[in-house]
Amino acid sequence: MLRPLGLSTHVWFIGSAMVGTVLPALILNDLQLGALGLGLVLGGAGIGAVLGTTWSSGWGERYGTGRVMVAARLAQPAAVVVVVLAPLVAAGQAGGGSIESWPATVWAAFACAVLGQFLFGLAMGAEGPLEMGYWQGVTPDALIARMSATRRSVNRGMIVIGAPLGGALATAFGPVVALGSAAAVMLAAALILAVSPFRAACEADLLDSDAAS
Template identity: 35%
Template structure:
C-alpha cells in the first residue's frame, strides 16, 4: 500500500479524502477527463449525423464499436493490469487518447473524415478507455486508506455526475461558438492535462507475484473468474450487478423513445428531466458514505437496488399516454429519473468501495474485469431484448419486466451473506472463497 494512503499525519478519515495528495491528483485528472468526454459527446453526434451523414446501420456499428473492446479484450486487459503497473498505464492511455482526439480536427480540415476513419477513431478510443478503466479501479486502493474507499468512489461519482449533466450543455454551446475542430482540440488538451496530473501521482504499487514457468495469460484469466464467482460475498455481488445491468439496459434503451415518441414530451422538457436525474445522482453520491457507514456495505447496496424498483414499476402501471397533461408527466418522469439516479449514486460508491477492499491487490484487475466484461455482454443483449419486448408487448410490459428484474437483483443481495457485510470487516487476503 502506498504511503499516500496514510498521509503525513496518520490515517486519513473518509471526510478528508481529498486532502490526500495522490487522490487529489487522481480525482482532478478523472474529473477533467469526464468533462472532456461529455463536452465532445455532442460534437461526435453532430459529426455522425451531419458530416459523414451516417445511415442507421452505420450509426449502430459506431455505437457497437464502443462496446466491442470490452467484449473481446476485457478479460485479457484485466489480467494484464495484475501484471503491469497501473499508474504508468493511466498516463500512457491518456496521452494516447489525446493524440487520437487531435486527429479528428486534422481529418475535418483536410476533408478526409469518413465513416471508416471515424470508426477507427471510435475503436481506438474504446480500447484506450478500456485500458484506463482497467487500470484506474485497482489503482485506487493504493491511493487512499481502505476505510476511505467509499468516500473516494463517492467523490469520483459526484464529479462524473456533474460532468455528465453539465458537459453536454457546455459542449453544445462551445460547438456553436468555436466549431467542431476547435472543440476536439479543447478535449485533447483536457486529456493531455489529465495525463500530466496523473504523471505527478506518487504511489508505490505492489510488485506482481512471479508467475510459474509456462503459465500464460489464460491461466490468470481463469484464476480471476474462479476467484470472483467462488467468493462468499463477491459472487452474490457480481450476480446481482449482472441482473441489474439486464434491467438497466432495457430502461436506458427505452426511456428516451418512450418519453419523446410515445408520450410526446417536448425536447426541452426531456432535457430538464435528465437534468433532475443528474441532481439525484449527485445527491446519492453525497450521502453514500454516510449510508454505508451506518448500514454497512451490503445493506447500503441493497437499499440502492430496492429504490430502483419503485419508479419503473410506477411507470409501467400508470395509464400514461400522449394525451396525458405535461403538468403531470413532467414531475412524474423527473421523479423517475431522480430516484433512479439517486439509487445508483448510493449503491455505486458502496459497491466499488467494497469490491476494492475485499479483493487482494494481485487479483484486483481480474476481479473488476470479470464483472465489467459480463456486465457489457449482458447490456448488449439486454438492449436488443428491449426492442423485442416493446414490439411484442408494448412499453408498459417492457418497463414492468425491467422493474421485476431490478427486484430480482435486490433479492439476490437480500438472500445472501453479502447483505450483512460491512466495509470495515476484516476481509483478509486471498482465499476468501469459503
C-alpha cells in the same frame, strides 16, 4: 460475498439496458415531450445521482454497506414503476409543440417521469461508491486488475442482452410493458442480494481483509 454481488450486478445490467433503450421511446413517442422534455427527465437522474453519491459514504457507515446496497437495489425497480405511471397520469393526452402548450395532465406525467428518474439516480448514486469500494477492499491487490476487467466485461455483455430485449418488448407490447419487465429484472437482481450473506456486508469486512494481507 462477492459471488452474489457479482451475479446481482450482472442481472441489474440487463434491466438497466432495457430501461435505457425504452425510456426515450416512452418520453418521445408516447408522451411526446420532445427533446427538451427527454433531457429534463434524464437530468432528474443526474441530480439524484449527485446527491446519492454525496450521501453514500455516510449511509454506508451508519447502516452498513450491505443494507444500503440492498435498499438501493430495491428502490430502483420501484423508481422505474414510478416512470411507468407517467402514461397513466397523462390520461391519453400528449405534449407536442412547446412546453408552454402542455395540458395539466401532461405536466403531471412529466413530473412523474422526472421523479422516477430522480429516485433511480439517487439509488444508483448511493450504491455505486459502496459497491466499488467493497469490490476493491476485499480483493487481494494482485487480483484487482483481473477482477475488475472480468467483472466489467461481463457487465457490458449483459447490455448486449438487455438492450435488444427491451426494444423487442417495446415493439411487441409497448414501452409500459417493456419498462415493467425491466423493473421485474431489477427486482430479481435486488433479491439476489437481499437473500444472500452480502446483506450483512460492512466496513469490518474491509478491515479484516487489510489485516489478512
